[in-house]
Amino acid sequence: MNASGFSLSAPWPALLVVHARRHPWAATGMGLGALAVLGLLAQSLFAVAADGAALGLRYGLLGGLAGFVATALGALPAFALRAIPQKLEDSMLGFAAGMMLAASCFSLLLPGLAAAADLVDDKAIGAAIVVLGLALGVLLMLGLDEFTPHEHAKSGSWGAGHAQVSRVWLFVFAIALHNLPEGMAIGVGFARGDIATGLPLTAAIALQDIPEGLAVALAMRAAGFLPHRAVAVAILTGLFEPLGALIGVGLAGGYAIAYPIGLGLAAGAMIFVVSHEVIPETHRNGHQTPATIGLMAGFALMMVLDTTLG
Numbered sequence: 686m687n688a689s690g691f692s693l694s695a696p697w698p699a700l701l702v703v704h705a706r707r708h709p710w711a712a713t714g715m716g717l718g719a720l721a722v723l724g725l726l727a728q729s730l731f732a733v734a735a736d737g738a739a740l741g742l743r744y745g746l747l748g749g750l751a752g753f754v755a756t757a758l759g760a761l762p763a764f765a766l767r768a769i770p771q772k773l774e775d776s777m778l779g780f781a782a783g784m785m786l787a788a789s790c791f792s793l794l795l796p797g798l799a800a801a802a803d804l805v806d807d808k809a810i811g812a813a814i815v816v817l818g819l820a821l822g823v824l825l826m827l828g829l830d831e832f833t834p835h836e837h838a839k840s841g842s843w844g845a846g847h848a849q850v851s852r853v854w855l856f857v858f859a860i861a862l863h864n865l866p867e868g869m870a871i872g873v874g875f876a877r878g879d880i881a882t883g884l885p886l887t888a889a890i891a892l893q894d895i896p897e898g899l900a901v902a903l904a905m906r907a908a909g910f911l912p913h914r915a916v917a918v919a920i921l922t923g924l925f926e927p928l929g930a931l932i933g934v935g936l937a938g939g940y941a942i943a944y945p946i947g948l949g950l951a952a953g954a955m956i957f958v959v960s961h962e963v964i965p966e967t968h969r970n971g972h973q974t975p976a977t978i979g980l981m982a983g984f985a986l987m988m989v990l991d992t993t994l995g
Contacts, residue, residue: 708831715828721821721950725936725943740878742934748871748887749930755891756864756923759898760916767906769899772975775967778900779976781893782963783983785867789952789959791991792874792886794819797948804941811945818949825950826866826957833858860901860922863962866954867894868929869936873951876937876944885994889987890926898923 794815801811867890875883898919905915937947967976 711828711831714824715832718821718825718828721946722825722932722936725939725947725950741872741876741938742931744875744878744880744883745872745930745934746927748875748883748890749868749927751887751891752864752868752871752894752926752930753923755894756898756901756926757920759895759900760902760919760923762899763902763906763916763919764912766899766903768903771970772972774900774903775970775972776975776979777896778963778967779979780983781897782959782967783980783985784889784893784987785955785959785963785983786980787984787987787991788870788886788889789955791988792882792889793870793948793952793955796874796882797945797952800941800948801945804945814942814945815949818946818951819953819956821946822866822950822953822955823957826862826954826961829862830957830961833862857918857922860919861925863897863958864894864922864925865929865932866951866958868926868931869933870929870951870955871926872930872933872935873937873944873947874933875930876934876947881994885987885991888990888994892986893983894923894926 797815797818798808798812801814802808803811805811805814871883871887871890874886901922902915902919905918906912910918933947933951936950937944964976964980967973967979
């Protein structure tokens, strides 16, 4: 038995059941979020053959691949660098957080509110539809964060059965929890083949993936991994972006009502990651002011990108 009361030799399903009993609200949230995702994906199967859906799928996959390439580019300097000043790292992650927050507002929530209001011809009901999607995204990420075994460089290991998972996979799962919602956001943005919505969102996420990729690779090097392994794992985690983009296109590519719900869901997932993971990480080392300035700079840049590219 470990400190959490789990048997280290227990099978994985048993660990999940025990963890669910200990955290019923998180389990309920993940169940509701997963059902919503599966439902949205199922309804989109009827639209895959349509021209708009096919175009959105192509754009979404390209956008996800752009996020993967940006993550890889960010990770490459870790071959030569073992670390960067902590203040600089916190500022860079703050910048990434600012871009994610602004992207959630300008490229996901605002288009979602407009689409929902046009669909039901009522702004209040339209807002409620987007809020429903927002809540589902938060519930999904809350459950995934609680049940997925993962590790943070500063705060240690979390999630059901983390003691049975190798440290490499704990890092991979931790970054997956960041990259998957970003990919989903790209896919949702392109779900209708709309360049005006998807392009600024993709540009923002790709830009902030560069410092994120470097931070991941450096965190693995600080944890004792060899340079080639740290860089390789950081690059491979970028594959969750095109995977998330495909899921995102499926979420919002079917019935008209799915589009604002999907936009809200992707926004909720991204805002959860920023508030629950990125901002606390940047404020953990006493560099709150540089991190906040970085966040404001990222937010402003994303606002400009959305205005000029959208």
